[in-house]
Amino acid sequence: MSRPLRKSTAPSRTSRQDGDATRQQLLDVAGCVFAERGFADATSKEICARAGVNLAAVNYHFGSRDQLYEAVLVEAHHHLIKLEDMQAVAASEEAPRAKLRTILTRIVQRAAAPDAHWGARVVIRELLAPTPFAPALVHKAIAPKAKVMLGIVSQILGLPPDSPGLQRGLFFVMSPCLALLMAPPAMRQNVFPSLSDADGVVEDMLRYADAGLAALAAQYRKG
Template sequence: MNTKSGRAARPHGDATRQQLLDVAGQVFAEKGYADATSKEICTRAGTNIAAVNYHFGGRDPLYEAVLVEAHQHLVTLEEMQHAAAMDGTPLEKLRVILGGIVRRATSRDAHWGTRVVIRELLSPTAFAPTLVHRAIEPKARVMLGIVAQVLGLAPDNPGVQRGLFLLMAPCLALLVAPRGLRKDVFPALGDDTDGLVEDMLAYVEAGLSAIARRHGPQNR
């Protein structure tokens, strides 16, 4: 009897935890970390105020979980690992990854995760290291491996890190650009997502080729 109760309680508990996470993400996206309260999150989620402490240990650990979940909605580590392991050239692997990020960044129905990440990047809280180390860093390691293959350089070469940072900069610009800027000033950024990805890849390929020449064996 107790076993059955335990089995039934776990899915319900998992569902409550996910509900809190989703609602908290929406509230943090709307109000930011400083102005979002556990009371409002629980009220919107239809749970008892103690639920935040029970499932996450408090508002701060909840926000940390939201940051990691938010970055997952831009691109998951599993997506990157799958792309890195697929057959094809390093540039084709970059196309898959960049394509997914660009489509999410330019979507008309942006997930709350995009706004949470933007808020944290533009106005970092004390929890920014959580975003960096738990969400960004594992994915950066995968990307560094792909970029090293594109450049034909060792992964620890400074050009690899700089190349990765520079190729991701346009994705960051898409995330932070106001929708009105993309709609009214640069409509080509949203009207043809596939075309944007291909132009971005051409831009990235040319830039990485220049970095490869600069850091290649002939310049050592």
């Protein structure tokens, strides 16, 4: 008795892989275009032409140019540091301060890189001239990472995550990363050349933050 032939899954698997590759190609090219031109002036036509794909590809893979931009925003923030990487650090056996150092080091290394990835430029554009998609960036990228950071700093300070002192303290700790990201390369090179030393920057950030966090902890533990 002959056995029924089994259908091969190779074509569908290959098709899915090709689709994933096309989606990622669109995401990367769109990131470059949005970084260069901003949301208002970037067109699906230019993005598809530079990606070497059909004009319908944007709608097929993302639904619309708006949804493509939203995906680019989230991808841009993930380039600075991925949520999964932060969660892995938070779950590690490292001491809380060492966890903070690890995460700050990764962010500073990306923010201070001499050749900025398109993700940094997209985030800067969005911060300087927010679009209607800024809430999506906050909800999908910034808020989950802030939750991880609140947990780490909570361990350092001994304050609950909803403490005003803890929330403000985290904002003060992370603000230099934003400043470093937005500082023009010429300013970093010619005015503050020591900013090119990522390890040194992180260590001084931690020294500076330690004093401030300790003062906040002492103040808010009084209650």
